[in-house]
Amino acid sequence: MRRRRRLESLAALRAALDRDERIAVVLRREGEIGVEAAALLERARASGARVHVESARAMQRMTGDADAPELLALQTGPAAGSxxxxxxxxxxxxxxxxxxxxxxxxxxxxxxxxxxxxxxxxxxxxxxxxxxxxxxxxxxxxxxxxxxxxxxxxxxxxxxxxxxxxxxxxxxxxxxxxxxxxxxxxxxxxxxxxxxxxxxxxxxxxxxxxxxxxxxxxxxxxxxxxxxxxxxxxxxxxxxxx
CATH class of the missing domain: 3.40.1280.10 (SPOUT methyltransferase, trefoil knot domain)
Structure with missing residues (x-):
């Protein structure tokens, strides 16, 4: 049984994109992000993912990590239109x-x-x-x-x-x-x-x-x-x- 999956690292997002898996949403940390994160964000957007900008504090709270990640992605999210x-x-x-x-x-x-x-x-x-x-x-x-x-x-x-x-x-x-x-x-x-x-x-x-x-x-x-x-x-x- 599939549950929606959160991708918390750039490596996990890259692997999912390489496998042509569906990325529903990508959360982008506000402010500047690195070259690798920016490239993955554009790949995800091109694949149909929706992008939302979130504050660093919000991103930190979502992961519980000390440092706010540049990107968070949701796999198999809101695709069902009926x-x-x-x-x-x-x-x-x-x-x-x-x-x-x-x-x-x-x-x-x-x-x-x-x-x-x-x-x-x-x-x-x-x-x-x-x-x-x-x-x-x-x-x-x-x-x-x-x-x-x-x-x-x-x-x-x-x-x-x-x-x-x-x-x-x-x-x-x-x-x-x-x-x-x-x-x-x-x-x-x-x-x-x-x-x-x-x-x-x-x-x-x-x-x-x-x-x-x-x-x-x-x-x-x-x-x-x-x-x-x-x-x-x-x-x-x-x-x-x-």
């Missing part, structure tokens, strides 16, 4: 059905990108303004992974056609995230905190999982519950990490 294409990729896809608040969606998108999932499908009826607000709150995660918008029926249909398992996250679930198999390509389906997932979506799911609770408030915030599921997916698929 739900059908996204479902054909490897990795985990998130389906967010009926979420109301831009803050919740934005924080979920940030968590999904951080975990290295393949992409997200938003199934809601938002206008453009709340959608743009969600992207802003996600720290513009859409730069690094596909964030698509489609009706729930289209999401389910393409997931089934691609042979993906459907795992619904709901308080009514009869299993916990660590009791199900995340190693095959799957879609994690998530609904709003107030209403949950629609019955038609729950009925389509292969598994319905819940995050255990011990308090009085009836549910976790949605990004907290998604974070638990993402952590279990990462634990079960360590070989897919870049």
């Amino acid at each position: 739900v059908e294409a996204l479902m054909a990729e490897g990795g985990l896809v998130l389906g967010l059905v009926g979420l109301r608040y831009p803050g919740n969606v934005g924080f979920v998108l940030r968590a999904v990108e951080t975990a290295g999932a393949a992409g997200v499908v938003l199934a809601n009826d938002w206008a453009e303004a709340p959608y743009e607000e969600a992207l802003r709150l996600s720290m513009h995660a859409e730069r690094y992974l596909p964030v698509l918008r489609a009706p729930a029926a289209e999401l389910l249909r393409h997931a089934r056609e691609a042979g993906r398992r459907l795992i619904a996250l709901e308080t009514s679930g009869d299993r916990t995230p660590w009791e199900v198999d995340w190693t095959a390509p799957c879609v994690l389906l998530v609904g709003s905190e107030a209403e949950g997932l629609p019955r038609v979506v729950l009925d389509a799911a292969d598994e319905v999982v819940r995050v255990p609770m011990a308090g009085f408030i009836p549910s976790y915030n949605v990004q907290a519950a998604v974070g638990v599921a993402l952590g279990e997916w990462m634990r079960q698929t360590p070989g897919a990490a870049g």
